[in-house]
Amino acid sequence: xxxxxxxxxRLFHHRSFALGSAMTACVILVALMxxxxxxxxxxxxxxxxxxxxxSEAHWLGTDRYGRDVLSxxxxxxTVSLAVxxxxxxxxxxxxxxxGLFAAMRGGALDEAAMRIxxxxxxxxxxxxxxxxxxxxxxxxxxxxxxxxIFNVPVFARVTYGAALSMQTRDFVVAARLSGKGETRxxxxxxxxxxLPLLIVQATxxxxxxxxxxxxxxxIGLGVQPPAPSWGRMLNDAQTLMAVAPxxxxxxxxxxxxxxxxxxLLGDGLRDLLDPRLKxxxx
Amino acid sequence: xxxxxxxxxxxxxxxxxxxxxxIIFVLMDLxxxxxxxxxxxxxxxxxxxAALRAEMxxxxxAWVRYAEWAGGLLRGDFGxxxxxxxxxxxxxxxRLVVTLPxxxxxxxxxxxxxxxxxxxxxxxxxxxxxxxxxxxxxLGVAIPNFWFAMMLVLLFAISWRWLPSGGFPGWDxxxxxxxxxxxxxxxxxLPQAAILTRVMRSSLLETLSEDYVRTARAKGLTRGEALRxxxxxxxxxxxxxxLGLQFSFLIAGTVVIENVFSLPGLGRLIxxxxxxxxxxxxxxxxxxxxxxxxxxxxxxxxxxxLVDPRLRGRG
Numbered sequence: 001x002x003x004x005x006x007x008x009x010r011l012f013h014h015r016s017f018a019l020g021s022a023m024t025a026c027v028i029l030v031a032l033m034x035x036x037x038x039x040x041x042x043x044x045x046x047x048x049x050x051x052x053x054x055s056e057a058h059w060l061g062t063d064r065y066g067r068d069v070l071s072x073x074x075x076x077x078t079v080s081l082a083v084x085x086x087x088x089x090x091x092x093x094x095x096x097x098x099g100l101f102a103a104m105r106g107g108a109l110d111e112a113a114m115r116i117x118x119x120x121x122x123x124x125x126x127x128x129x130x131x132x133x134x135x136x137x138x139x140x141x142x143x144x145x146x147x148x149i150f151n152v153p154v155f156a157r158v159t160y161g162a163a164l165s166m167q168t169r170d171f172v173v174a175a176r177l178s179g180k181g182e183t184r185x186x187x188x189x190x191x192x193x194x195l196p197l198l199i200v201q202a203t204x205x206x207x208x209x210x211x212x213x214x215x216x217x218x219i220g221l222g223v224q225p226p227a228p229s230w231g232r233m234l235n236d237a238q239t240l241m242a243v244a245p246x247x248x249x250x251x252x253x254x255x256x257x258x259x260x261x262x263x264l265l266g267d268g269l270r271d272l273l274d275p276r277l278k279x280x281x282x
Numbered sequence: 283x284x285x286x287x288x289x290x291x292x293x294x295x296x297x298x299x300x301x302x303x304x305i306i307f308v309l310m311d312l313x314x315x316x317x318x319x320x321x322x323x324x325x326x327x328x329x330x331x332a333a334l335r336a337e338m339x340x341x342x343x344a345w346v347r348y349a350e351w352a353g354g355l356l357r358g359d360f361g362x363x364x365x366x367x368x369x370x371x372x373x374x375x376x377r378l379v380v381t382l383p384x385x386x387x388x389x390x391x392x393x394x395x396x397x398x399x400x401x402x403x404x405x406x407x408x409x410x411x412x413x414x415x416x417x418x419x420x421l422g423v424a425i426p427n428f429w430f431a432m433m434l435v436l437l438f439a440i441s442w443r444w445l446p447s448g449g450f451p452g453w454d455x456x457x458x459x460x461x462x463x464x465x466x467x468x469x470x471x472l473p474q475a476a477i478l479t480r481v482m483r484s485s486l487l488e489t490l491s492e493d494y495v496r497t498a499r500a501k502g503l504t505r506g507e508a509l510r511x512x513x514x515x516x517x518x519x520x521x522x523x524x525l526g527l528q529f530s531f532l533i534a535g536t537v538v539i540e541n542v543f544s545l546p547g548l549g550r551l552i553x554x555x556x557x558x559x560x561x562x563x564x565x566x567x568x569x570x571x572x573x574x575x576x577x578x579x580x581x582x583x584x585x586x587x588l589v590d591p592r593l594r595g596r597g
Contacts, residue, residue, distance in 0.1 A: 115294070118579075119298050119301060119302075119576075121527075121530070122298070122302070122530060122572060122575045122576050122579060123530075123572065124530045124531060124533065124534035124575075125534070126534040126537055126538065127533075127534065127568055127571060127572060130552060130556070130564065130568060131305075131306060131309040131310055131568060132309065133556070134309070134310055134313070134314035134320070134561070135309065135313050135314055207424070211426050214426050214428075214429075215426060215427075215428060215534075215538050218428055218538070219537075219538055219541055219553065220553075234428070234429060234432065237432075238432060238542070241432060241435065241436050241440060242440045245436055248429070248432050248433075248436070251429075252426070252429040252432070252433070255424075255425075255426050255429065256421070256424045256425055256426075256429075259423070259424035259425075259426075260420065260421065260424035263420060263423060263424060264420070267420075
């Protein structure tokens with residue numbers, strides 16, 4: 001089993017882990033707070049108050065419909081994280097079993113499963129979103145599925161590679177000799193051991209998902225108005241860039257902050273959970 | 283490279299293209315219901331609908347329609363656009379002269395930035411330069427390309443008025459056309475360059491610790507010479523892998539960035555077609571983009587085998 005010695009102080013001495021987890025915790029906290037309530041209704045328009053600069057009533061000002069930018073950004077965090085988390089869950093739910101299956105079975109099925117996963121990898125979320133749009137219509141579900149489908153081959157490949165390297169390890173051989181079935185071995189012995197790798201990959205896919213969701217909503221394939229989302233806010237802000245660059249800065253910085261936090265967290269986790277990789281990365 | 287290996291790979295490419303065409307056809311033609319009704323809207327007159335159905339061949343079976351579409355693709359006949367009333371192949375051709383140069387310029391920019399920067403960081407491992415480069419790439423990966431594009435427009439087009447904020451004058455305009463592609467290409471190249479710099483750095487660090495580099499040092503080469511003569515070339519293999527994998531992101535990025543800058547490329551064509559409910563165009567352009575990605579991945583596969591003979595034995 002994994003033999004990493006863990007202590008909380010060691011965790012937080014790692015700079016990128018400490019910084020990344022703090023940033024990510026911030027975003028998750030804001031997203032949770034926004035589920036309970038935002039300072040103002042993020043969809044409430046107030047034309048009399050449109051295009052206001054930052055003030056006491058509107059900390060980050062208002063947009064062209066007089067909506068409160070802070071509230072929209074907060075609600076955007078919820079949407080962005082929800083879509084991205086769901087897409088990662090989708091990727092894990094289908095990718096991990098596929099990768100495990102291929103690694104345990106071997107032979108022609110193994111080859112076929114991995115070829116299929118390579119093939120899916122050729123479909124960027126954007127193209128999938130365009131294709132699914134005719135069936136589901138544009139919206140958060142469309143974005144989640146498109147990003148989720150792209151996550152499947154990613155998790156399949158990581159699982160496959162890691163599970164394959166476990167096949168010759170003593171504890172797997174021992175389990176096989178003791179008469180355990182392949183499924184039991186996969187669940188009892190392989191999965192717990194490749195979990196660190198999957199966690200790291202999940203963090204990376206989360207951050208990619210945030211970027212993809214923003215792009216999809218920006219071009220109109222993702223979250224639809226009036227539901228607030230960072231991508232939509234950027235789309236709205238584009239024509240107003242000369243007048244109010246603030247409207248483009250707020251959602252953009254939200255995305256950068258979130259993605260940066262998740263990436264730092266992923267890097268830190270990789271160093272901490274997999275010492276082998278750390279040595280290799282120098 | 284053995285012919286058998288090449289033939290197997292070629293067969294794989296054909297199968298992948300075939301599978302892609304089936305998936306695209308099923309998702310965009312069979313499942314959404316009546317394409318003619320989608321295109322004309324529910325308020326269309328029955329006779330107009332019937333006419334469009336006949337024109338699109340919707341009265342025939344799905345098999346026949348697929349065979350006609352796929353057969354047409356093979357002959358370069360992508361169907362006819364409903365809104366522009368011209369062959370889709372013609373539209374695609376017109377748009378490719380924008381999309382292709384854009385993708386190529388940003389690819390070149392990516393390599394010009396990433397390879398030296400990654401090598402520089404690796405050569406000065408753990409120095410301030412290295413730390414700074416790693417920090418910058420960390421930021422570069424986190425910035426969405428379309429937001430970066432907007433920030434570039436804000437600076438270079440709105441504030442300083444050095445470059446156009448969007449639109450494309452056509453290649454007849456010469457230098458002005460090239461100017462119009464500068465900001466979009468930079469916006470596309472940034473995240474790609476950030477990722478590739480990181481890959482280049484870690485790959486070079488790995489090769490620098492290999493025995494042959496130590497041998498080279500032992501026979502009197504300086505660290506820099508060993509890096510240039512021995513490590514650099516070998517470090518390029520993982521870079522090539524990632525470059526191939528990143529290609530689908532580059533294509534997706536082009537689609538988004540063209541919309542930020544209103545460039546008349548394939549990406550803009552897709553979205554205009556989506557808004558105009560011109561399904562024939564959407565379907566064929568999606569197929570073109572996917573075929574492009576699959577083919578590039580195939581070429582990268584072959585390129586590996588040329589660079590690294592050890593990989594030829596596999597699959």
